[in-house]
Amino acid sequence: MATQHSRSAARLMIAPAVTLLLGWMLIPLSMTLFFSFKKYLPMRGDSLENGLDWVGFENYARFVTSSSFWPAVQATLIIVGGVLVVTVILGVILALLLDQEMWGQGIVRILVIAPFFVMPTVSALLWKNMFMDPINGFFAHILKAVGLQPIAFLSQHSLGALVTIVSWQWLPFATLILLTATQSLDREQLEAAEMDGARWQSRFIYIMLPHLARAITVVILIQTIFLLGIFAEILVTTQGSFGTKTLTYLIFQRVLESQNVGLGSAGGVYAIILANIVAIFLMRIVGKNLDA
Amino acid sequence: MARAVTPRRKALNTVVAWVIGLIIFFPIMWIFILSFKTEGSAILPPLDVLRSSWTFENYGVVQDRSDYFKYFGNSVVLAFGSTLLGLIIAVPAAWAMAFVPSRRTKDILMWMLSTKMLPAVGVLYPIYLLFIKLGILDSRIGLTIVLMLINLPIIIWMLYTYFREIPGEILEAARMDGANLREEVLYVLTPMAIPGIASTVLLNVILAWNEAFWTLNLTAANAAPLTAFIASYSSPEGLFYAKLSAASVMAIAPILIMGWFSQKQLVRGLTFGAVK
Amino acid sequence: MGQIELKQVSKSFGNVEVIPPLDLIIEDGEFVVFVGPSGCGKSTLLRLIAGLEDVTGGHVLIDGKEATLTVPAKRGLAMVFQSYALYPHMSVRKNIAFPLRMAGLDKADQNERVTQAAEVLNLTDYLDRKPGQLSGGQRQRVAIGRAIVREPAAFLFDEPLSNLDAALRVGMRLEISELHKRLKTTMVYVTHDQVEAMTMADKIVVLQAGVIEQVGSPLELYQRPRNTFVAGFIGSPQMNLIDGPEAEKLGAHTIGIRPEHLEISQTEGAWKGKVGVSEHLGSDTFFHVQSSASPEPITVRATGERAFHYGAEVWLSPRPEHLHRFDSKGLRIE
Secondary structure (H helix, E strand, O other), rough: OHHHHHHHHHHHOOOOOHHHHHHHEEEEEHHHHHHHHHEEOOHHHOOOOOOOEEEOOOHHHHHHHHOHHHHHHHHHHHHHHHHHHHHHHHHHHHHHHHHOOOHHHHEEEEEEEHHHHHHHHHHHHHHHHHHOOOOOOOOHHHHHHOOOOOHHHHHHOOOHHHHHHHHHHHHHHHHHHHHHHHHHHOHHHHHHHHHHHHHHHHHHHHHHHHHHHHHHHHHHHHHHHHHHHHOOOHHHHOOOOOOOHHHHHHHHHHHHHHHHHHHHHHHHHHHHHHHHHHHHHHHHHHHHHOOO | OOOOOOHHHHHHHHHHHHHHHHHHHHHHHHHHHHOOOOOHOOOOOHHHHHHHHOOOOHHHHHHHOOOHHHHHHHHHHHHHHHHHHHHHHHHHHHHHHOOOOOOHHHHHHHHHHHOOOOOOHHHHHHHHHHHHHHHHOOOOHHHHHHHHHHHHHHHHHHHHHHHHHHHHHHHHHHHHHHOHHHHHHHHHHHHHHHHHHHHHHHHHHHHHHHOHHHHHHOHHHHHHHHHHHHHHHHOOOOOOHHHHHHHHHHHHHHHHHHHHHHHHHHHHHOOOOOOO | OOEEEEEEEEEEOOOEEEEEEEEEEEEOEEEEEEEEOHHHOOHHHHHHHHHHOOOOOOEEEEOOOOOOOOOHHHHOOEEEEEOOOOOOOOOHHHHHHHHHHHHOOOOHHHHHHHHHHHOOOHHHHOOOOOHHHOHHHHHHHHHHHHHOOOOOOEOOOOOOOOOOHHHHHHHHHHHHHHHHHHHHHHEEEEOOOOHHHHHHOEEEEEEEOOOEEEEHHHHHHOOOOOOOHHHHHOOOOOOEEEOOOHHHHHOOOEEEEHHHHHHEEOOOOOEEEEEEEEEEEEEEEEEEEEEEEOOOOOEEEEEOOOOOOOEEEEEEEEHHHHEEEEEOOOOOOO
């Protein structure tokens, strides 16, 4: 509780942050919305100064009916879904493992979380060249050594390869959060379950998993928001070829490569709506925690 | 843990965990090794790579050929600049929300978070256009502002959670003890808040350093940081593994070290307090 | 000097009025305790005096001077907080010296006063430690030290003992009383524990829902509670309050009788009953007796080691001179 004086001071202190974020949100958002209803091809002489033609919902219709749309949806779902499955399952296993007593726990932790701090362009390039290259890559050498044919991962199994790269980047995040949640579990609960005769499988299913459920949800929601926006990994590996064009990449191509701003903006509005649906669930969890 | 684990169990845990840890870390270790090899030996089968001779020349070549330090400098300016700028705006806001909460505080915080979830690609063209109109495309100042804005919600959120852990009674005690607002902030609040502020800086420098959507799309020659520098290796000529490795090691080493110090803050900062 | 006067002081948070307009005078040198159940507004009242909250209406006068709009630091009051609110990054010495440093005293004076306070509070050996390295009782003493070096017009204590364990609490209670006797400075003390109120206060202010139920010395409150709320709140174990026919016989809606004012006998008395649980404290024994007088069990206090087995039939008789009578509004009938 506070006095009147400190209240007005507080308002003044919050104002700059609110104003900036409001501008950062509203200005580009309204521009995107505006462009999405216009024919806007800067390469063909359209410009804001000369006025843009109103085309109604044509861009929205064209974006979803174009031949690249459904493959992009599919690629997005496979990458996001694949990475989520891999990181959550491995993350739970790693979290439980790292929670055990061992020698050098701190160092193992450091090794496990390291990939998160590698910038996306570096991790994409190191996997693309040093590991997945069909001639000189690490995997190619190994396959040859055991008498198998090298595989061109990024063209033959492009989505699988991308899921691997991105999972490697995000596994540390999932592990770290799940580990934090694991450590907050009341040990007495586990001991009580043991006294009640629960074997470790039952303890895992009935005690650990329910305890981790919230953390898993948070991991899924936050990763989904970041994974929907994956960009650099695709740009430096396949540039959207071999079926790896996600929605984000498709919009990027429409806007900056083919400079069809109206169409790209309509795609952008779809992306914003999609992200908001995920965000609502995440916010609900965060909000609940804020009250507690 | 309340109970001692048998030595055999502990040994087993140790072996399994170390093997998995080393597998996950292996790609990073491998480029570290390759960066000290010649281009010719860097493409050999793994065992031959290890047996080949060591060299430091790649690091020199990377600097000579592509002016590594210019990109490094840009990364430093962008990462620290955007974080410091963010702090200047976030510290007062977080302070006010933590110590003078009102009924709307929670809504404001949630709204701020929601701006973080706006997909970048959805506003790519407007930002691109605004940057051209303002003449700040490919400029450090433009990118610093964008990076500051995308991380501002996280900075405010983290500071808010740290500040909220400082008991309000302490500030009231300072007020009763005769401290004015300046003295209260200087002698009581700041010393207590410094660990939290340091963690916030650490995590946000890391996030800004690794940001690879806006840095790739809004820069060309002048303001490009290390993310863009590395991306230029995606379609190289000739043998380049050793040089790419050296360049990568230089790009990730500083942040990897900072990252190891910020494990705890990572959880707090990236889950917005939803996991404790 | 340290006389504090509240004139028609009220406080609302938004639309919720937590303290309706209230008058109170705290005389110089008095030890005044605000007591009441949690949420009764006692801490808010203290914070209004401190200036940590703005009053919604009315005036706060300190030594007869208008202080309603004075900032906390300029009121000449010192406060000891429930959580002690020690500065964790400063040593004990720096914690105690902080108010002096803020007042701009020179180093030598600061040192002298800190040394003096440390001696009084037995903290001399701990001056260079950080609060984190101290026990609860020591932290409490540092908080008090920080308050006394300022030589304030009055001390404000906000439930200072509630974070200590039972044994320490009794010790600190004595220390604070001792301090008051020696300094003779006004003290305003907030607690929800009526034992603290009874043992320490010169004057007790009983609050409920922001309203002062009664002001008086501990004995006045014990002997002549103004209403059923004060009757039930002051005294341990609680006064037995009995409604119904037994009360009507005495021309009241409710009668009250303290456990120590009941006679218990195996042969004769006013109310017949059965002994339930007995609590033996050594010096005293409490019997919970189910009787014809009321549906609730009646608590009886007997000295020494008297024993009745569970279910024993007994007779209870109130001592008439100690019977309290209350009307249907709960107010005392003289």
